Amino acid sequence: MIDPAAARRATQALPGIPRDAEGPVFREPWEAQAFAITLALHEQGLFTWNEWAATLGAEISRAQAMGDPDTGETYYRHWLNALEKLVAEKGLATAGALARCREAWRRACERTPHGQPITLRPEDFAGA
Amino acid sequence: MQLRVRALETVLTEKGYVDPAALDLLIETYETKIGPRNGARVVARAWVDADYRARLFKDATPAIAELGYAGRQGEHIVALENTPEVHNMVVCTLCSCYPWPVLGLPPVWYKSAPYRSRAVADPRGVLAEFGVTLPPETEIRVWDSTSEIRYLVVPMRPAGTEGWSEEKLAELVTRDSMIGTGLPKSPADLAK
Known part of the structure:
Protein backbone atom coordinates (compact mmCIF):
# COMPACT_ATOMS: atom_id res chain seq x y z
CA MET A 1 0.00 0.00 0.00
CA THR A 94 -2.49 7.57 -24.56
CA ALA A 95 -4.79 10.55 -24.78
CA GLY A 96 -6.97 8.50 -27.12
CA ALA A 97 -7.34 5.62 -24.66
CA LEU A 98 -8.25 8.05 -21.88
CA ALA A 99 -10.82 9.78 -24.07
CA ARG A 100 -12.42 6.46 -25.06
CA CYS A 101 -12.58 5.34 -21.44
CA ARG A 102 -14.01 8.68 -20.32
CA GLU A 103 -16.73 8.36 -22.96
CA ALA A 104 -17.46 4.80 -21.79
CA TRP A 105 -17.83 5.98 -18.20
CA ARG A 106 -20.14 8.74 -19.35
CA ARG A 107 -22.35 6.17 -21.12
CA ALA A 108 -22.26 3.90 -18.06
CA CYS A 109 -23.37 6.81 -15.86
CA GLU A 110 -26.20 7.64 -18.24
CA ARG A 111 -27.62 4.14 -18.51
CA THR A 112 -27.30 3.37 -14.77
CA PRO A 113 -30.40 4.25 -12.74
CA HIS A 114 -29.74 6.47 -9.77
CA GLY A 115 -28.63 4.60 -6.69
CA GLN A 116 -27.30 1.58 -8.59
CA PRO A 117 -23.56 0.96 -8.63
CA ILE A 118 -21.99 2.21 -11.84
CA THR A 119 -19.88 -0.40 -13.60
CA LEU A 120 -18.32 -0.45 -17.03
CA ARG A 121 -19.64 -2.96 -19.57
CA PRO A 122 -18.16 -3.83 -22.95
CA GLU A 123 -21.08 -2.13 -24.73
CA ASP A 124 -20.09 1.18 -23.10
CA PHE A 125 -17.06 1.15 -25.38
CA ALA A 126 -19.14 0.47 -28.50
CA GLY A 127 -18.95 3.20 -31.11
CA ALA A 128 -16.07 4.85 -29.29
CA MET B 1 -13.55 16.07 -13.62
CA GLN B 2 -14.80 12.95 -11.98
CA LEU B 3 -15.13 11.14 -15.30
CA ARG B 4 -11.60 12.10 -16.31
CA VAL B 5 -10.18 10.76 -13.05
CA ARG B 6 -12.23 7.59 -13.35
CA ALA B 7 -10.94 7.07 -16.87
CA LEU B 8 -7.35 7.54 -15.71
CA GLU B 9 -7.81 5.06 -12.90
CA THR B 10 -9.48 2.49 -15.15
CA VAL B 11 -6.86 2.64 -17.91
CA LEU B 12 -3.92 2.65 -15.50
CA THR B 13 -5.45 -0.23 -13.52
CA GLU B 14 -5.93 -2.30 -16.67
CA LYS B 15 -2.28 -1.81 -17.49
CA GLY B 16 -1.28 -2.73 -13.96
CA TYR B 17 0.25 0.64 -13.04
CA VAL B 18 -2.11 1.31 -10.15
CA ASP B 19 -4.09 -0.84 -7.73
CA PRO B 20 -7.51 0.62 -6.85
CA ALA B 21 -7.39 -0.95 -3.38
CA ALA B 22 -4.08 0.78 -2.64
CA LEU B 23 -5.54 4.10 -3.83
CA ASP B 24 -8.54 3.65 -1.54
CA LEU B 25 -6.27 2.93 1.41
CA LEU B 26 -4.36 6.14 0.84
CA ILE B 27 -7.53 8.18 0.45
CA GLU B 28 -8.97 6.63 3.60
CA THR B 29 -6.32 8.38 5.66
CA TYR B 30 -7.91 11.71 4.70
CA GLU B 31 -11.52 10.77 5.26
CA THR B 32 -11.80 11.60 8.90
CA LYS B 33 -9.44 14.54 8.73
CA ILE B 34 -11.14 17.39 7.01
CA GLY B 35 -14.85 17.29 6.46
CA PRO B 36 -16.55 15.56 9.36
CA ARG B 37 -15.42 18.14 11.89
CA ASN B 38 -17.48 20.72 10.00
CA GLY B 39 -20.57 18.55 10.24
CA ALA B 40 -19.89 17.92 13.93
CA ARG B 41 -19.96 21.66 14.59
CA VAL B 42 -23.29 21.95 12.80
CA VAL B 43 -24.74 19.12 14.90
CA ALA B 44 -23.37 20.50 18.18
CA ARG B 45 -24.82 23.93 17.41
CA ALA B 46 -28.20 22.30 16.74
CA TRP B 47 -27.97 20.55 20.12
CA VAL B 48 -27.41 23.75 22.11
CA ASP B 49 -29.25 26.41 20.10
CA ALA B 50 -32.97 25.80 19.56
CA ASP B 51 -33.30 28.65 17.04
CA TYR B 52 -30.41 27.32 15.00
CA ARG B 53 -31.90 23.85 15.15
CA ALA B 54 -35.21 25.17 13.79
CA ARG B 55 -33.41 26.97 10.95
CA LEU B 56 -31.37 23.85 10.17
CA PHE B 57 -34.40 21.60 9.78
CA LYS B 58 -36.33 24.25 7.86
CA ASP B 59 -33.57 24.83 5.29
CA ALA B 60 -30.20 23.28 6.01
CA THR B 61 -28.12 24.82 3.21
CA PRO B 62 -28.20 28.44 4.52
CA ALA B 63 -28.03 27.25 8.14
CA ILE B 64 -24.84 25.33 7.36
CA ALA B 65 -23.48 28.29 5.40
CA GLU B 66 -23.94 30.43 8.55
CA LEU B 67 -21.04 28.45 10.02
CA GLY B 68 -18.99 29.08 6.91
CA TYR B 69 -19.43 25.73 5.17
CA ALA B 70 -20.66 25.90 1.62
CA GLY B 71 -20.21 23.67 -1.39
CA ARG B 72 -18.86 25.02 -4.62
CA GLN B 73 -21.68 23.68 -6.69
CA GLY B 74 -24.58 24.94 -4.63
CA GLU B 75 -25.61 21.46 -3.49
CA HIS B 76 -28.80 21.38 -1.51
CA ILE B 77 -28.38 19.79 1.89
CA VAL B 78 -31.30 18.45 3.92
CA ALA B 79 -30.88 17.80 7.66
CA LEU B 80 -32.63 14.71 9.03
CA GLU B 81 -33.63 14.63 12.67
CA ASN B 82 -33.11 11.42 14.65
CA THR B 83 -35.63 10.92 17.46
CA PRO B 84 -36.50 8.02 19.75
CA GLU B 85 -39.14 7.07 17.15
CA VAL B 86 -37.16 7.53 13.91
CA HIS B 87 -33.57 6.72 12.98
CA ASN B 88 -32.34 8.09 9.65
CA MET B 89 -29.68 6.49 7.49
CA VAL B 90 -28.24 7.72 4.20
CA VAL B 91 -27.07 5.75 1.17
CA CYS B 92 -25.84 6.33 -2.36
CA THR B 93 -23.20 4.69 -4.48
CA LEU B 94 -22.35 7.74 -6.55
CA CYS B 95 -19.64 9.47 -4.65
CA SER B 96 -20.98 12.75 -5.99
CA CYS B 97 -23.99 12.20 -3.74
CA TYR B 98 -22.30 12.96 -0.47
CA PRO B 99 -22.43 16.18 1.54
CA TRP B 100 -18.73 17.05 1.05
CA PRO B 101 -18.86 20.49 2.64
CA VAL B 102 -19.87 18.99 5.97
CA LEU B 103 -18.56 15.43 5.81
CA GLY B 104 -15.48 15.57 3.61
CA LEU B 105 -14.58 12.50 1.56
CA PRO B 106 -16.97 9.57 1.55
CA PRO B 107 -15.72 6.40 3.24
CA VAL B 108 -14.90 3.52 0.91
CA TRP B 109 -17.71 1.32 2.28
CA TYR B 110 -20.26 4.07 1.52
CA LYS B 111 -19.48 3.72 -2.17
CA SER B 112 -19.58 -0.08 -2.12
CA ALA B 113 -22.35 -2.00 -3.86
CA PRO B 114 -23.08 -4.27 -0.86
CA TYR B 115 -23.69 -1.30 1.42
CA ARG B 116 -26.09 0.32 -1.04
CA SER B 117 -28.17 -2.78 -1.69
CA ARG B 118 -28.17 -4.11 1.87
CA ALA B 119 -28.87 -0.75 3.50
CA VAL B 120 -32.17 -0.66 1.63
CA ALA B 121 -33.11 -4.34 2.02
CA ASP B 122 -31.94 -4.88 5.58
CA PRO B 123 -31.07 -1.63 7.36
CA ARG B 124 -31.24 -3.23 10.80
CA GLY B 125 -28.77 -5.92 9.75
CA VAL B 126 -26.37 -3.33 8.33
CA LEU B 127 -26.62 -1.25 11.50
CA ALA B 128 -25.87 -4.37 13.57
CA GLU B 129 -22.67 -4.83 11.55
CA PHE B 130 -21.73 -1.29 12.46
CA GLY B 131 -22.37 -2.22 16.09
CA VAL B 132 -25.61 -0.29 16.37
CA THR B 133 -28.69 -1.89 17.89
CA LEU B 134 -31.86 0.16 18.05
CA PRO B 135 -35.05 -0.59 19.98
CA PRO B 136 -37.39 -2.68 17.79
CA GLU B 137 -40.03 0.06 17.90
CA THR B 138 -37.67 2.63 16.34
CA GLU B 139 -38.49 3.10 12.69
CA ILE B 140 -35.45 3.16 10.37
CA ARG B 141 -35.77 5.47 7.38
CA VAL B 142 -33.26 5.03 4.56
CA TRP B 143 -32.65 8.08 2.37
CA ASP B 144 -31.20 7.83 -1.10
CA SER B 145 -29.05 10.83 -1.91
CA THR B 146 -29.23 12.37 -5.35
CA SER B 147 -26.91 14.73 -7.14
CA GLU B 148 -29.30 17.55 -6.17
CA ILE B 149 -30.03 16.62 -2.57
CA ARG B 150 -27.53 15.37 0.01
CA TYR B 151 -28.50 14.46 3.53
CA LEU B 152 -26.97 15.17 6.90
CA VAL B 153 -28.24 13.11 9.81
CA VAL B 154 -28.51 15.01 13.10
CA PRO B 155 -28.18 12.34 15.79
CA MET B 156 -29.79 12.60 19.21
CA ARG B 157 -27.79 14.40 21.87
CA PRO B 158 -26.28 11.79 24.20
CA ALA B 159 -27.53 11.60 27.78
CA GLY B 160 -25.32 13.01 30.51
CA THR B 161 -24.11 16.00 28.48
CA GLU B 162 -26.20 18.70 30.16
CA GLY B 163 -24.35 21.97 30.40
CA TRP B 164 -21.57 20.90 28.00
CA SER B 165 -20.01 23.50 25.72
CA GLU B 166 -20.62 23.36 21.99
CA GLU B 167 -16.92 22.54 21.39
CA LYS B 168 -17.00 19.62 23.78
CA LEU B 169 -20.27 18.33 22.34
CA ALA B 170 -18.78 18.43 18.83
CA GLU B 171 -16.16 15.91 19.96
CA LEU B 172 -18.95 13.39 20.49
CA VAL B 173 -20.20 13.65 16.91
CA THR B 174 -18.69 10.99 14.66
CA ARG B 175 -18.81 10.89 10.89
CA ASP B 176 -20.84 7.68 10.92
CA SER B 177 -23.39 9.22 13.27
CA MET B 178 -24.02 11.87 10.60
CA ILE B 179 -24.50 9.19 7.92
CA GLY B 180 -26.76 7.24 10.26
CA THR B 181 -24.59 4.12 10.45
CA GLY B 182 -23.40 5.02 13.93
CA LEU B 183 -24.37 6.81 17.11
CA PRO B 184 -22.53 9.72 18.71
CA LYS B 185 -19.96 8.86 21.34
CA SER B 186 -21.12 8.84 24.94
CA PRO B 187 -19.43 10.91 27.66
CA ALA B 188 -17.90 7.63 28.85
CA ASP B 189 -16.38 6.97 25.38
CA LEU B 190 -14.79 10.39 25.46
CA ALA B 191 -13.25 9.76 28.86
CA LYS B 192 -11.48 6.62 27.57
Whole structure:
Protein backbone atom coordinates (compact mmCIF):
# COMPACT_ATOMS: atom_id res chain seq x y z
CA MET A 1 0.00 0.00 0.00
CA ILE A 2 0.95 3.63 -0.22
CA ASP A 3 2.38 5.02 2.97
CA PRO A 4 0.67 8.19 4.28
CA ALA A 5 4.16 9.40 5.23
CA ALA A 6 5.02 9.27 1.53
CA ALA A 7 2.00 11.47 0.89
CA ARG A 8 3.30 14.01 3.40
CA ARG A 9 6.76 13.96 1.84
CA ALA A 10 5.18 14.40 -1.57
CA THR A 11 3.27 17.48 -0.47
CA GLN A 12 6.43 18.97 0.92
CA ALA A 13 8.22 18.36 -2.35
CA LEU A 14 5.57 20.10 -4.43
CA PRO A 15 5.15 23.85 -4.45
CA GLY A 16 1.74 25.41 -3.99
CA ILE A 17 -0.17 22.28 -3.05
CA PRO A 18 -3.14 23.02 -0.76
CA ARG A 19 -2.10 21.45 2.54
CA ASP A 20 -2.15 21.65 6.31
CA ALA A 21 0.29 20.36 8.93
CA GLU A 22 -0.69 16.74 8.33
CA GLY A 23 -0.64 16.65 4.57
CA PRO A 24 -2.65 17.58 1.50
CA VAL A 25 -6.13 19.05 1.74
CA PHE A 26 -8.86 18.12 -0.74
CA ARG A 27 -12.17 19.75 -1.51
CA GLU A 28 -13.76 16.97 -3.50
CA PRO A 29 -13.23 13.21 -3.81
CA TRP A 30 -11.87 13.37 -7.37
CA GLU A 31 -9.04 15.60 -6.16
CA ALA A 32 -7.97 12.99 -3.62
CA GLN A 33 -8.25 10.32 -6.30
CA ALA A 34 -6.07 12.27 -8.72
CA PHE A 35 -3.52 12.86 -5.96
CA ALA A 36 -3.46 9.17 -5.02
CA ILE A 37 -2.98 8.06 -8.63
CA THR A 38 -0.05 10.43 -9.04
CA LEU A 39 1.55 9.20 -5.83
CA ALA A 40 1.06 5.55 -6.83
CA LEU A 41 2.76 6.11 -10.21
CA HIS A 42 5.62 7.97 -8.58
CA GLU A 43 6.11 5.24 -5.96
CA GLN A 44 6.61 2.78 -8.78
CA GLY A 45 9.37 4.92 -10.18
CA LEU A 46 7.44 5.78 -13.35
CA PHE A 47 8.44 9.42 -12.94
CA THR A 48 10.38 11.54 -10.47
CA TRP A 49 8.97 14.39 -8.39
CA ASN A 50 11.14 16.77 -10.39
CA GLU A 51 9.48 15.63 -13.59
CA TRP A 52 6.07 15.89 -11.95
CA ALA A 53 6.75 19.35 -10.49
CA ALA A 54 7.96 20.58 -13.88
CA THR A 55 4.86 19.26 -15.67
CA LEU A 56 2.50 20.66 -13.05
CA GLY A 57 4.36 23.98 -12.97
CA ALA A 58 4.11 24.29 -16.75
CA GLU A 59 0.39 23.53 -16.58
CA ILE A 60 -0.16 26.20 -13.90
CA SER A 61 1.87 28.79 -15.85
CA ARG A 62 -0.13 28.01 -18.96
CA ALA A 63 -3.39 28.48 -17.03
CA GLN A 64 -2.17 31.74 -15.52
CA ALA A 65 -1.26 33.03 -18.95
CA MET A 66 -4.83 32.25 -20.00
CA GLY A 67 -6.23 34.27 -17.09
CA ASP A 68 -6.63 31.66 -14.34
CA PRO A 69 -7.11 33.54 -11.04
CA ASP A 70 -4.78 31.03 -9.32
CA THR A 71 -6.62 31.14 -6.00
CA GLY A 72 -6.16 27.47 -5.18
CA GLU A 73 -9.72 26.67 -6.23
CA THR A 74 -8.47 25.43 -9.56
CA TYR A 75 -5.28 23.77 -8.35
CA TYR A 76 -6.44 20.21 -8.92
CA ARG A 77 -7.77 21.04 -12.38
CA HIS A 78 -4.21 21.91 -13.33
CA TRP A 79 -3.08 18.81 -11.48
CA LEU A 80 -5.36 16.61 -13.57
CA ASN A 81 -4.25 18.27 -16.82
CA ALA A 82 -0.63 17.69 -15.84
CA LEU A 83 -1.27 14.08 -14.87
CA GLU A 84 -2.96 13.27 -18.18
CA LYS A 85 -0.09 14.92 -20.00
CA LEU A 86 2.69 13.13 -18.13
CA VAL A 87 0.94 9.77 -18.37
CA ALA A 88 0.81 10.22 -22.16
CA GLU A 89 4.44 11.38 -22.36
CA LYS A 90 5.60 8.35 -20.40
CA GLY A 91 3.56 6.06 -22.63
CA LEU A 92 1.44 4.78 -19.74
CA ALA A 93 -1.88 5.72 -21.32
CA THR A 94 -2.49 7.57 -24.56
CA ALA A 95 -4.79 10.55 -24.78
CA GLY A 96 -6.97 8.50 -27.12
CA ALA A 97 -7.34 5.62 -24.66
CA LEU A 98 -8.25 8.05 -21.88
CA ALA A 99 -10.82 9.78 -24.07
CA ARG A 100 -12.42 6.46 -25.06
CA CYS A 101 -12.58 5.34 -21.44
CA ARG A 102 -14.01 8.68 -20.32
CA GLU A 103 -16.73 8.36 -22.96
CA ALA A 104 -17.46 4.80 -21.79
CA TRP A 105 -17.83 5.98 -18.20
CA ARG A 106 -20.14 8.74 -19.35
CA ARG A 107 -22.35 6.17 -21.12
CA ALA A 108 -22.26 3.90 -18.06
CA CYS A 109 -23.37 6.81 -15.86
CA GLU A 110 -26.20 7.64 -18.24
CA ARG A 111 -27.62 4.14 -18.51
CA THR A 112 -27.30 3.37 -14.77
CA PRO A 113 -30.40 4.25 -12.74
CA HIS A 114 -29.74 6.47 -9.77
CA GLY A 115 -28.63 4.60 -6.69
CA GLN A 116 -27.30 1.58 -8.59
CA PRO A 117 -23.56 0.96 -8.63
CA ILE A 118 -21.99 2.21 -11.84
CA THR A 119 -19.88 -0.40 -13.60
CA LEU A 120 -18.32 -0.45 -17.03
CA ARG A 121 -19.64 -2.96 -19.57
CA PRO A 122 -18.16 -3.83 -22.95
CA GLU A 123 -21.08 -2.13 -24.73
CA ASP A 124 -20.09 1.18 -23.10
CA PHE A 125 -17.06 1.15 -25.38
CA ALA A 126 -19.14 0.47 -28.50
CA GLY A 127 -18.95 3.20 -31.11
CA ALA A 128 -16.07 4.85 -29.29
CA MET B 1 -13.55 16.07 -13.62
CA GLN B 2 -14.80 12.95 -11.98
CA LEU B 3 -15.13 11.14 -15.30
CA ARG B 4 -11.60 12.10 -16.31
CA VAL B 5 -10.18 10.76 -13.05
CA ARG B 6 -12.23 7.59 -13.35
CA ALA B 7 -10.94 7.07 -16.87
CA LEU B 8 -7.35 7.54 -15.71
CA GLU B 9 -7.81 5.06 -12.90
CA THR B 10 -9.48 2.49 -15.15
CA VAL B 11 -6.86 2.64 -17.91
CA LEU B 12 -3.92 2.65 -15.50
CA THR B 13 -5.45 -0.23 -13.52
CA GLU B 14 -5.93 -2.30 -16.67
CA LYS B 15 -2.28 -1.81 -17.49
CA GLY B 16 -1.28 -2.73 -13.96
CA TYR B 17 0.25 0.64 -13.04
CA VAL B 18 -2.11 1.31 -10.15
CA ASP B 19 -4.09 -0.84 -7.73
CA PRO B 20 -7.51 0.62 -6.85
CA ALA B 21 -7.39 -0.95 -3.38
CA ALA B 22 -4.08 0.78 -2.64
CA LEU B 23 -5.54 4.10 -3.83
CA ASP B 24 -8.54 3.65 -1.54
CA LEU B 25 -6.27 2.93 1.41
CA LEU B 26 -4.36 6.14 0.84
CA ILE B 27 -7.53 8.18 0.45
CA GLU B 28 -8.97 6.63 3.60
CA THR B 29 -6.32 8.38 5.66
CA TYR B 30 -7.91 11.71 4.70
CA GLU B 31 -11.52 10.77 5.26
CA THR B 32 -11.80 11.60 8.90
CA LYS B 33 -9.44 14.54 8.73
CA ILE B 34 -11.14 17.39 7.01
CA GLY B 35 -14.85 17.29 6.46
CA PRO B 36 -16.55 15.56 9.36
CA ARG B 37 -15.42 18.14 11.89
CA ASN B 38 -17.48 20.72 10.00
CA GLY B 39 -20.57 18.55 10.24
CA ALA B 40 -19.89 17.92 13.93
CA ARG B 41 -19.96 21.66 14.59
CA VAL B 42 -23.29 21.95 12.80
CA VAL B 43 -24.74 19.12 14.90
CA ALA B 44 -23.37 20.50 18.18
CA ARG B 45 -24.82 23.93 17.41
CA ALA B 46 -28.20 22.30 16.74
CA TRP B 47 -27.97 20.55 20.12
CA VAL B 48 -27.41 23.75 22.11
CA ASP B 49 -29.25 26.41 20.10
CA ALA B 50 -32.97 25.80 19.56
CA ASP B 51 -33.30 28.65 17.04
CA TYR B 52 -30.41 27.32 15.00
CA ARG B 53 -31.90 23.85 15.15
CA ALA B 54 -35.21 25.17 13.79
CA ARG B 55 -33.41 26.97 10.95
CA LEU B 56 -31.37 23.85 10.17
CA PHE B 57 -34.40 21.60 9.78
CA LYS B 58 -36.33 24.25 7.86
CA ASP B 59 -33.57 24.83 5.29
CA ALA B 60 -30.20 23.28 6.01
CA THR B 61 -28.12 24.82 3.21
CA PRO B 62 -28.20 28.44 4.52
CA ALA B 63 -28.03 27.25 8.14
CA ILE B 64 -24.84 25.33 7.36
CA ALA B 65 -23.48 28.29 5.40
CA GLU B 66 -23.94 30.43 8.55
CA LEU B 67 -21.04 28.45 10.02
CA GLY B 68 -18.99 29.08 6.91
CA TYR B 69 -19.43 25.73 5.17
CA ALA B 70 -20.66 25.90 1.62
CA GLY B 71 -20.21 23.67 -1.39
CA ARG B 72 -18.86 25.02 -4.62
CA GLN B 73 -21.68 23.68 -6.69
CA GLY B 74 -24.58 24.94 -4.63
CA GLU B 75 -25.61 21.46 -3.49
CA HIS B 76 -28.80 21.38 -1.51
CA ILE B 77 -28.38 19.79 1.89
CA VAL B 78 -31.30 18.45 3.92
CA ALA B 79 -30.88 17.80 7.66
CA LEU B 80 -32.63 14.71 9.03
CA GLU B 81 -33.63 14.63 12.67
CA ASN B 82 -33.11 11.42 14.65
CA THR B 83 -35.63 10.92 17.46
CA PRO B 84 -36.50 8.02 19.75
CA GLU B 85 -39.14 7.07 17.15
CA VAL B 86 -37.16 7.53 13.91
CA HIS B 87 -33.57 6.72 12.98
CA ASN B 88 -32.34 8.09 9.65
CA MET B 89 -29.68 6.49 7.49
CA VAL B 90 -28.24 7.72 4.20
CA VAL B 91 -27.07 5.75 1.17
CA CYS B 92 -25.84 6.33 -2.36
CA THR B 93 -23.20 4.69 -4.48
CA LEU B 94 -22.35 7.74 -6.55
CA CYS B 95 -19.64 9.47 -4.65
CA SER B 96 -20.98 12.75 -5.99
CA CYS B 97 -23.99 12.20 -3.74
CA TYR B 98 -22.30 12.96 -0.47
CA PRO B 99 -22.43 16.18 1.54
CA TRP B 100 -18.73 17.05 1.05
CA PRO B 101 -18.86 20.49 2.64
CA VAL B 102 -19.87 18.99 5.97
CA LEU B 103 -18.56 15.43 5.81
CA GLY B 104 -15.48 15.57 3.61
CA LEU B 105 -14.58 12.50 1.56
CA PRO B 106 -16.97 9.57 1.55
CA PRO B 107 -15.72 6.40 3.24
CA VAL B 108 -14.90 3.52 0.91
CA TRP B 109 -17.71 1.32 2.28
CA TYR B 110 -20.26 4.07 1.52
CA LYS B 111 -19.48 3.72 -2.17
CA SER B 112 -19.58 -0.08 -2.12
CA ALA B 113 -22.35 -2.00 -3.86
CA PRO B 114 -23.08 -4.27 -0.86
CA TYR B 115 -23.69 -1.30 1.42
CA ARG B 116 -26.09 0.32 -1.04
CA SER B 117 -28.17 -2.78 -1.69
CA ARG B 118 -28.17 -4.11 1.87
CA ALA B 119 -28.87 -0.75 3.50
CA VAL B 120 -32.17 -0.66 1.63
CA ALA B 121 -33.11 -4.34 2.02
CA ASP B 122 -31.94 -4.88 5.58
CA PRO B 123 -31.07 -1.63 7.36
CA ARG B 124 -31.24 -3.23 10.80
CA GLY B 125 -28.77 -5.92 9.75
CA VAL B 126 -26.37 -3.33 8.33
CA LEU B 127 -26.62 -1.25 11.50
CA ALA B 128 -25.87 -4.37 13.57
CA GLU B 129 -22.67 -4.83 11.55
CA PHE B 130 -21.73 -1.29 12.46
CA GLY B 131 -22.37 -2.22 16.09
CA VAL B 132 -25.61 -0.29 16.37
CA THR B 133 -28.69 -1.89 17.89
CA LEU B 134 -31.86 0.16 18.05
CA PRO B 135 -35.05 -0.59 19.98
CA PRO B 136 -37.39 -2.68 17.79
CA GLU B 137 -40.03 0.06 17.90
CA THR B 138 -37.67 2.63 16.34
CA GLU B 139 -38.49 3.10 12.69
CA ILE B 140 -35.45 3.16 10.37
CA ARG B 141 -35.77 5.47 7.38
CA VAL B 142 -33.26 5.03 4.56
CA TRP B 143 -32.65 8.08 2.37
CA ASP B 144 -31.20 7.83 -1.10
CA SER B 145 -29.05 10.83 -1.91
CA THR B 146 -29.23 12.37 -5.35
CA SER B 147 -26.91 14.73 -7.14
CA GLU B 148 -29.30 17.55 -6.17
CA ILE B 149 -30.03 16.62 -2.57
CA ARG B 150 -27.53 15.37 0.01
CA TYR B 151 -28.50 14.46 3.53
CA LEU B 152 -26.97 15.17 6.90
CA VAL B 153 -28.24 13.11 9.81
CA VAL B 154 -28.51 15.01 13.10
CA PRO B 155 -28.18 12.34 15.79
CA MET B 156 -29.79 12.60 19.21
CA ARG B 157 -27.79 14.40 21.87
CA PRO B 158 -26.28 11.79 24.20
CA ALA B 159 -27.53 11.60 27.78
CA GLY B 160 -25.32 13.01 30.51
CA THR B 161 -24.11 16.00 28.48
CA GLU B 162 -26.20 18.70 30.16
CA GLY B 163 -24.35 21.97 30.40
CA TRP B 164 -21.57 20.90 28.00
CA SER B 165 -20.01 23.50 25.72
CA GLU B 166 -20.62 23.36 21.99
CA GLU B 167 -16.92 22.54 21.39
CA LYS B 168 -17.00 19.62 23.78
CA LEU B 169 -20.27 18.33 22.34
CA ALA B 170 -18.78 18.43 18.83
CA GLU B 171 -16.16 15.91 19.96
CA LEU B 172 -18.95 13.39 20.49
CA VAL B 173 -20.20 13.65 16.91
CA THR B 174 -18.69 10.99 14.66
CA ARG B 175 -18.81 10.89 10.89
CA ASP B 176 -20.84 7.68 10.92
CA SER B 177 -23.39 9.22 13.27
CA MET B 178 -24.02 11.87 10.60
CA ILE B 179 -24.50 9.19 7.92
CA GLY B 180 -26.76 7.24 10.26
CA THR B 181 -24.59 4.12 10.45
CA GLY B 182 -23.40 5.02 13.93
CA LEU B 183 -24.37 6.81 17.11
CA PRO B 184 -22.53 9.72 18.71
CA LYS B 185 -19.96 8.86 21.34
CA SER B 186 -21.12 8.84 24.94
CA PRO B 187 -19.43 10.91 27.66
CA ALA B 188 -17.90 7.63 28.85
CA ASP B 189 -16.38 6.97 25.38
CA LEU B 190 -14.79 10.39 25.46
CA ALA B 191 -13.25 9.76 28.86
CA LYS B 192 -11.48 6.62 27.57
